[in-house]
Amino acid sequence: MVIETKATHVRRLSVRQLSKSFPGVRALSGVDLDVQGGEVVAVIGENGAGKSTLMKILAGVQSPDQGQILWDGHPVSFANTRQAMEQGIVLIHQELNLCDNLNVAENLFLGNYPSRGGLIDFWGMYRLARKSLEKVGLNVSPRLPLSRLSLGQQQMVEIAKALSIDAKILIFDEPTSSLSNPEAEALFRLIQDLKARGVGIVYISHRLSEVMKLADRVVVLRDGQNAGELPRSEVSHERMVKLMIGRDVSKLYVRQKNAIGDEVLRVDNLRTMAWPQHASSFHVRRGELVGIAGLVGAGRSELLRSIFGIDRSLGGTVRVGGQSLSLGSPQAAMNAGLGFVPEDRKKEGLVLESSVARNVGLAGLARNAFWGGWLNGRQELADTRQAMTDMRIKTPSPWQLVKFLSGGNQQKVVMGKWLALSPKVLLMDEPTRGVDIGAKQEIYQLMENLAAQGRGVLFVSSELEEIIGIADRVLVMHEGRLAGEVSGDQITEHAIMQLATGGSL
Ligand SMILES: Nc1ncnc2c1ncn2[C@@H]1O[C@H](COP(=O)(O)OP(=O)(O)OP(=O)(O)O)[C@@H](O)[C@H]1O
Ligand SMILES: [Mg+2]
Known part of the structure; x- marks a missing residue:
């Protein structure tokens, strides 16, 4: 018996020979990257290697000097984040991108308030907000001012915001650096879930243990260039570090005997x-x-x-x-x-x-x-x-x-x-x-x-x-x-x- 499965169309985002310079800095030069629906691609590299710049270009925050972005094989260019979002490409920033003086719900719908008859539908907004907070397991009132939330909770709001859009490719730029352990665990479950639903994930982190846990493929950037790539089966701490910085840092903690004084x-x-x-x-x-x-x-x-x-x-x-x-x-x-x-x-x-x-x-x-x-x-x-x-x-x-x-x-x-x-x-x-x-x-x-x-x-x-x-x-x-x-x-x-x-x- 032949079981016929309906082939769902797998979306693919590709980057070819992307370059970007800032005054005095060549942030990216000739970078390639591919990510498709249902996979988690980790991008790693030293501070300043160009990871965030690459992601900002993918999400329409910045434009490249040279190179191409292909969405399902077709060249695209995003003049702003809205255009990228319309294609389902969403970036969750490394540095939070929320407004302190607004409340949680207002942040969730910033620039995109639900409206009824031309007026902001506050009742609907809070209802929708509660729903999207639930999705990320964040248990706070949507009326709380953002400034009352911990950094980790704010991060979750940003993620909830991205999920309220029907994302096809979701980019996380160091999402766990301000999360507590349980919050990070919740995020990993969310990522697995998104992946199973066919969303493509790009995941940037300096925590290599997370990368090992999540990534189907690891792409390494070094000084704005591709330094190598590891399929899941070849990912190890040592190999990642080698590709990233080219030297051995297995001795992360070298303790000295210091004289303890007064x-x-x-x-x-x-x-x-x-x-x-x-x-x-x-x-x-x-x-x-x-x-x-x-x-x-x-x-x-x-x-x-x-x-x-x-x-x-x-x-x-x-x-x-x-x-x-x-x-x-x-x-x-x-x-x-x-x-x-x-x-x-x-x-x-x-x-x-x-x-x-x-x-x-x-x-x-x-x-x-x-x-x-x-x-x-x-x-x-x-x-x-x-x-x-x-x-x-x-x-x-x-x-x-x-x-x-x-x-x-x-x-x-x-x-x-x-x-x-x-x-x-x-x-x-x-x-x-x-x-x-x-x-x-x-x-x-x-x-x-x-x-x-x-x-x-x-x-x-x-x-x-x-x-x-x-x-x-x-x-x-x-x-x-x-x-x-x-x-x-x-x-x-x-x-x-x-x-x-x-x-x-
Ligand atoms: N707007 C800008 N103007 C000038 N230089 C910039 C700008 N944005 C990034 N850069 C430079 O480009 C290089 C790449 O920066 P990028 O933020 O992409 O690094 P990164 O890999 O994300 O590093 P990190 O791990 O520290 O976040 C850095 O040298 C940075 O100083
Ligand atoms: Mg960065």
Whole structure:
């Protein structure tokens, strides 16, 4: 018996010999890519390799200088995102693309409000919004202002927005960098589901374990060119890294034995706005790398932000090198020798409209300014060049505007800015979010170097592997309080998860 299946038409998006330059940067040159309905193609590469640029061109955000886009074999060109969307090609951006001052539903339907008789149909809008939020498993009210959502939740809103359009090709540019583990798991299920329904997926990530889990094929970009391709059967961590950066980074965590010295940061009974009922006390010593682990929402970022004075705190004391700090003032915190690499670099870490040099110099303004108020431009430039080499920041010059750098390179600028100040204690919130594996290794090395110089590092990370790999001691938070502490050989995934989920050791 012959079972006849109706051949459904498989859509195919192809890119041929695509090139794109920006002043001083050749972002893409002669790139090819294919993706068809029902497959997941991962695109990987170092920071600045051209991944986001390629995707923006596919989605009509930017136009190529040269080359062709073929949709089902026919040449197409998209003058804007709307035209790409009409063909069913949707990009979920690396940096979120939502409006803070609108609510969830308004964001979902931005520019596309359901209407009745020429008026916005609010009732219908909220009903539809609830439906699309359900699809991505996001359980929040569509009337909530977007600013009240966590980064991860905002990401889910963006995904829900893409799904409300009948997407044929869905492009995810580093979707999990701001998701919690359960949120990421939910996303992976969603991707499998979309794939089964014939949607083609392009998936960009620096997390190679995710790539291994999801990808049917891995395409590697390097310096704006195709560096190779691996079918699922040939995908391994090692081969991906080799193709991406051409050197071995199997030793991601190279621990140094640093002499642990006196206490350099002391926090007593600190109470944050987010969790007023809990008071936190702990210390960091010179030469020590202290990690803060916990589930998303456990209060880790709030703790760092209160120490640095970005968030108001409700009580407690912070001492840096024995000196008590007046709380609630980042300026006072900086003067006392604290540095802070925030989680949301776009909002807090950088001035996007300024140059790399000015951003690196910003934290050091107090030091670099002459009494007459003139900037010490030479110091700024020297610091910047140092940061550019130390961290391998990919930019055509120190004067390039930060908004033109790739996501990972922006993160490196934030790091460079604080390193230039040589703080006594560096607070870091998700220090390696969005950076490639080579840069990760460099950031860990920089953290080690700080410790070796007798400075303290206090960092929050959601990547357990990273915490286990680099911390001398781990503070674990659960629902706003310090649930426990582990150090040395006690630092295991099991111990951390146990404490993070409210258990005991
Ligand atoms: N609008 C722009 N103006 C100038 N240069 C740009 C612009 N957009 C991107 N670039 C440059 O093009 C190169 C490729 O950037 P792209 O954002 O595509 O990298 P990426 O692979 O996505 O990196 P990451 O992993 O860090 O996100 C980088 O050197 C970047 O600085
Ligand atoms: Mg990118």
